Amino acid sequence: MLFLKECKKVICSMTFVLYVVTVIAMYMTQYGGEHRIITEPRPETGDYGMTVREDPQLIMPAAVERLLGDYLSGSYPAYPILLYKNVKLKEDKRLEMRSLLEELTGLSGEEIDGFTGYRDAGFYSEGLDAGGNPIVQYQEAAVPVYSLPENLTYEHFCELMEQADRIIGGGSMYEVKSLANNFGRVPMTYEEALREYESLMAPGELGKAYLRLHCDYMGIDLAVMPVFVAAALWQLDKRARMQSLIYTRKSSAIKIVGTRYLALVSCMAVPVLLTLAYTVYTTCGMYPQTHIAWGRGLGMALLWLLPDILAVSALGALLTELFSPLLAIFLQCVWWILSLRGTELTGNVARFGLQVRHNALGRAVLWQSQWDNFVCNRLALVALALCCLALATWLYERRRRGKTAWTDKILYLGKNHAHGIMRMVDKKAGKRVTGDGDV
């Protein structure tokens, strides 16, 4: 059976071994250490972790203070296209921001600009102690004294924040959707902790809590590692100089590419399934008294992790077919790094993106609020995988018939970069000369 033969090719490759090692290493080092047993919160401890609250009274002062600080320091951290950037504003934008701040703080522009004692929040050394060592202490940010306008509504505040975000160029801390996450962090109250606990004790939820954390870590690995295996498998025929032997066989491109892909994905799913099984096993061990319903949790885990494997390997296969394995790996790594930096650790699942994060044990209420986005995100990845696969199949048949793809020409041009460009320049120059002559 072709499928089993392809599986054997996958399993016998070095990259697959590398993949398995990273999956196991990721599991052991990241998830493996996590063994907190969820217990009912007890009022006397007084510490129930942090939560995010969409509370205007909390968010507005914190956000304004931060914005004022950013303004005074002259730089605004942002992720405009997922990539971190310290935005510096031009003069006209700066004035625009200043008038926003005037409205938010009630201070005049001169008062804001005239403030000289600005200091960022952070650790500062304050003189020396008796032994001659510097005393390091945390200091709040030092900004001018101001008060929020009394009639400022939260809606209007959000509008102003939207403007601030636009001035910065997008992706800033003041994006309305991430206001709560950035400025609404507070310690949980006992009631909230209890509600959180109770929602975790609902059927199926306990297992889900552990699986979410499991998937959170595993997703980091699966968002990049499959590309190595895929690129290696797709390059194998060429490396072995076996292409024309396979090209001249009767099997259709759909069968060859499809079977290969299926084998690739199946083989890579196996270690993932095994780690999931292990999580189920250890979690059951942690709650010997509790019956945990695993069904929906495992369904969620598969919906979480399989699309990663599907999409990353399909894209890797396509890029290898199109350009080269190195480029496929490079591009996937770039995407991976960008998404790692651009994805919030908990909450705010993007509708479209490579990764879903939920780096918390529990926080079930927050997770529920992101469920639709999660499903959308995963289905989008599956759709991407199918598109890539269809394109890769089409390209395979073309290459097989010696219809050299336009990408070959691009690569060819790339290789003869200097030469090609020189010739193009020459041609253009030549044309222009004759054109002038005509005039």
Added chain:
Amino acid sequence: MEQKNNCIVISHVDKYYGKKQALKDVDLTIGQGMFGLLGRNGAGKTTLMKTLATLHEKQAGEISVCGIPISHAREIRGITGYLPQDFSMYPNMTVHECLDYLGTLSGMPKALRQQRISMLLKRVNLSGKKKSRVKSLSGGMKRRLGIAQALLHDPRVLIVDEPTAGLDPEERIRFRNLLCEVAEDRIVILSTHIVGDIEATCENIAILNDGELLWKGTVSQLLENAKGKVYTAEIPVSMLPRVKRDYIVTGMLRGERTVTVRFLTDWEYGNAEGDNLAAGEVKAVRRGEDNGDSSHGLLPGARTVMPNCEDAYMYCLHQHGCEIVGGEE
């Protein structure tokens, strides 16, 4: 019509690599049996074979294989076995695994695969290597494995590109015999530089040069064509440079003080042994410009011999105005 179903018809085929034209208006019909493709390096043999194996698109012309137009790639692939000039297989797989894999891709059922693989490995003398990894095979063994894979699915058309390169004489003979057996009820196209292989196996041949079909016909026609143009003579060593300059030398055997040369010329010797007495125009083969040396052509003691295939091939190239670059100047 029935005849058409048993042969490959190539008509007016052009093929370009970018701007370079690799096949120029090639017109050829290849019937059952062995068919030899000859031509120097870069003549376009591989290009033509790849086109027949659906690995290339032609830019113009028509090709049909056993009545199937070449654009029906899948059907063509089903009836064609192809041995590329340059290939290898997954280095870490065993010989048997590789063949099994390729057989699966040809859609062969398992039992048939097993049966044909062991039969073919025996025929190419690789039975003992069944369990060896491909990377441990020698160059010649790999080539034999290539032959086995081309025959695996019992194709009606077999295309083999320089299959005998790198084989030892014993294996070459063995392989030629295998091909001849195979060719009994099949079309076999063979390209080679070893003219001896063609002589021993092929009925029909074609000679390509620079993408153009230079000549087509049977081996005996080719030989007939060169009849009376091939001579041997025993000459003093000192004359060798001159002879090399004036004739196409196809062989020489050095003696103590003399050399026996075998050469081609259009010149017909009036005084040579044999019956070709001065017939009409007399022309000498000269490479380079004529320098007025009137003594050329007249080698004492030269006598005609029966041309072999190699002579005939060289003569054919020469006859069609291809410049033949001979020995050192």
